[in-house]
Amino acid sequence: MDYFALFLDSLCLLVGHGVMHMVFISRLTGKKLKKWYIAAYFLLLGMIQLISNRLALDGTLPVGAGVLALYELSRYGMRNQRSVSWLAALLSYYVSQLSFGIINSVEAAFFPRFIGSPLFYPLFLAAQLLFFVLCAGCYYAVLKLLAWTEDSQTPYIGLLLFPGLFFFAAELYILQTAYSFFAPTISLEEVGRHSTLLLLQVMGLAALLCTLYAYRQLCRGFQAQAELQSLTQAAHEQKVYIAEAQARYEQTKSFRHDIKNHLSVLDGLLRGGKLEEGREYLKKLEAVSEALSFPYQTGNPVVDILLGEKLGLAKEIAAEVSLVLPKPCGIDDFDLCVLFANALDNAIAACRADDGAKAIRISGKQQGDFYMLTFENTCSDEPLPPAGTGLSNIKAVAEKYHGALLTEKNGRQYYLSVLLNISPCNS
Numbered sequence: 001m002d003y004f005a006l007f008l009d010s011l012c013l014l015v016g017h018g019v020m021h022m023v024f025i026s027r028l029t030g031k032k033l034k035k036w037y038i039a040a041y042f043l044l045l046g047m048i049q050l051i052s053n054r055l056a057l058d059g060t061l062p063v064g065a066g067v068l069a070l071y072e073l074s075r076y077g078m079r080n081q082r083s084v085s086w087l088a089a090l091l092s093y094y095v096s097q098l099s100f101g102i103i104n105s106v107e108a109a110f111f112p113r114f115i116g117s118p119l120f121y122p123l124f125l126a127a128q129l130l131f132f133v134l135c136a137g138c139y140y141a142v143l144k145l146l147a148w149t150e151d152s153q154t155p156y157i158g159l160l161l162f163p164g165l166f167f168f169a170a171e172l173y174i175l176q177t178a179y180s181f182f183a184p185t186i187s188l189e190e191v192g193r194h195s196t197l198l199l200l201q202v203m204g205l206a207a208l209l210c211t212l213y214a215y216r217q218l219c220r221g222f223q224a225q226a227e228l229q230s231l232t233q234a235a236h237e238q239k240v241y242i243a244e245a246q247a248r249y250e251q252t253k254s255f256r257h258d259i260k261n262h263l264s265v266l267d268g269l270l271r272g273g274k275l276e277e278g279r280e281y282l283k284k285l286e287a288v289s290e291a292l293s294f295p296y297q298t299g300n301p302v303v304d305i306l307l308g309e310k311l312g313l314a315k316e317i318a319a320e321v322s323l324v325l326p327k328p329c330g331i332d333d334f335d336l337c338v339l340f341a342n343a344l345d346n347a348i349a350a351c352r353a354d355d356g357a358k359a360i361r362i363s364g365k366q367q368g369d370f371y372m373l374t375f376e377n378t379c380s381d382e383p384l385p386p387a388g389t390g391l392s393n394i395k396a397v398a399e400k401y402h403g404a405l406l407t408e409k410n411g412r413q414y415y416l417s418v419l420l421n422i423s424p425c426n427s
Helices: 003-029 035-055 060-077 082-110 120-146 154-178 188-271 275-292 301-312 333-352 389-400
Strands: 318-322 359-367 370-378 404-410 413-421
Touching: 003 035, 003 060, 003 082, 003 120, 035 060, 060 082, 060 154, 082 120, 082 154, 082 188, 120 188, 154 188, 301 318, 301 333, 333 359, 333 370, 333 389, 333 413, 389 404, 389 413
Parallel strands: 318 359
Antiparallel strands: 359 370, 370 413, 404 413
């Protein structure tokens, strides 16, 4: 029995397949790796290897069974999506098979001359170590190109299934048909053949990385398109707010212009003893005044309208607004709309996700040329989702006015603070 070969095979099976496969899938999908995942995978790999040896199965079937076992652990153990689990299993095996094929090409071309030499076993062991290093490096490159979260790239993950399956099948075919145990002597033709296979597999690795890079750029394009559509819609809504604020301002200006005439009419009715007519006229003036007033007074009609509309649609949420925007304010109305609209949308969504008391508090404080806006709202105990377009838009406004954005979660309370430079020369 060749104990050295048995040792290398066991090492390759346990480390190269077992640990590295599970660590790769865990890092790729962002799921925590538990010890029983690795133990279960070791057990499945051992059973597959035992059955394969007993039945003298072709190498393709054990590899297929290994991919299926890895899929099952990813799908039902780590609770990943089906498409994610299939792709992760295929990539795990493809990278390890590819790394093995590259090292095997070098071994088959150059190691036969060392058979019988004292250097043979150290060189063979060094080749196995190089396999682990190469495999880990390829996994790292794939992770850098393909790392995703549940809400970002996974909707398009199916685009990679067929390319991944093609790379996997091509590499498996090469390993099953082109490689065998090398003979004590090897011809120049065989060296050339193995060198060609080495080049093809390196090109296969490059093709995989290029495919993953193209996929990442495609996902970024989809994300940028979605953000652009969101910004376009937000810009349209904010133009409506600004137009409505301007119209409300003109109506208020007109009412103030006519207030003297109204007071004169009211004074005439009272002097003439027409008390009922005076009361009716006064009620009409009150109705007009209320129609022109805002539920929240911040000193900026655009923000007043936005607050009234957003918070008016969320009547189940207790709202407190205690801020007065300075005049003059060096912040454009459009940017104020972007800031307040996104902050309120996020706060309302967080409140509605909580089953307890729902509350939003908005405050502001000026110190010199800087103004601090604070949005405080209730939220659930669940971890916060990744920063989305809303926070990105708020951050862009803060940076435009040489300010900063700070978020904090304390239990069921969420705080968003935005610092802005409001000096006129900053606009």
